[in-house]
Amino acid sequence: MTAPAAVPLISVVVPVRNEAPNIAPLVAEIRAALADTPHEIVYVNDGSTDTTEQELAACGVRWLRHAHSCGQSAAVVSGVKAARGTWIATLDGDGQNDPADIPRLLARAQAEGGDILIAGHRVNRKDTAVKRFSSRIANRVRARLLRDATPDTGCGLKVFPRALFLELPHFDHMHRYLPALVLRQGGRVVSEPVNHRPRTRGVSNYGTLDRLAVAFMDLIGVAWLQRRWKRPVVEARSGE
Numbered sequence: 001m002t003a004p005a006a007v008p009l010i011s012v013v014v015p016v017r018n019e020a021p022n023i024a025p026l027v028a029e030i031r032a033a034l035a036d037t038p039h040e041i042v043y044v045n046d047g048s049t050d051t052t053e054q055e056l057a058a059c060g061v062r063w064l065r066h067a068h069s070c071g072q073s074a075a076v077v078s079g080v081k082a083a084r085g086t087w088i089a090t091l092d093g094d095g096q097n098d099p100a101d102i103p104r105l106l107a108r109a110q111a112e113g114g115d116i117l118i119a120g121h122r123v124n125r126k127d128t129a130v131k132r133f134s135s136r137i138a139n140r141v142r143a144r145l146l147r148d149a150t151p152d153t154g155c156g157l158k159v160f161p162r163a164l165f166l167e168l169p170h171f172d173h174m175h176r177y178l179p180a181l182v183l184r185q186g187g188r189v190v191s192e193p194v195n196h197r198p199r200t201r202g203v204s205n206y207g208t209l210d211r212l213a214v215a216f217m218d219l220i221g222v223a224w225l226q227r228r229w230k231r232p233v234v235e236a237r238s239g240e
Contacts, residue, residue: 011085015075016093023055092156115187120157120194
């Protein structure tokens, strides 16, 4: 009988769509970064039309596939649900997030404890001027309206407890609003500076106009969620 696989401490969830050239290099970096930590890598192939599936099969990681592209947030939700780790780290699949930052963010999360989100902060972004400018404006508007006290919600590198994420409301584009949703749930958010790298392979699947087109309605929706929820304080329980 085959012995059951050890339960990982952390699951690295990577949503991808048409990122075939980035699969093998990123997997190697994740494995190197977490060589001393019980971990698993969970890729979610969000309806790719290139050779992403073949690359994933060759790398020997856990992966699942959406029959059709449902977006980055849906891919993250599917990955977290399939994950087995107590902690989750999310990474963008384009190679711009640095897996070497994961152990430090995990250590901070464990030290803080409880319902905590450690959000990466790309202090020196390696994106185009247009993307940096649009993100700066969006972050200012979001922070003013949602008061999430997070300078960079768009960074794909985050660490949080799996159980906390599963309690959050799930909707399209939710990954951009995780700090506000965690605060709404009664959790805490801490930002940590992380490395950011230029894209060297493939092309972006998300354009500036695509993000701006949906940002306003998303922002209003999350603000509505914040105001339509009162966290109960459980003072006593019985029957345990």
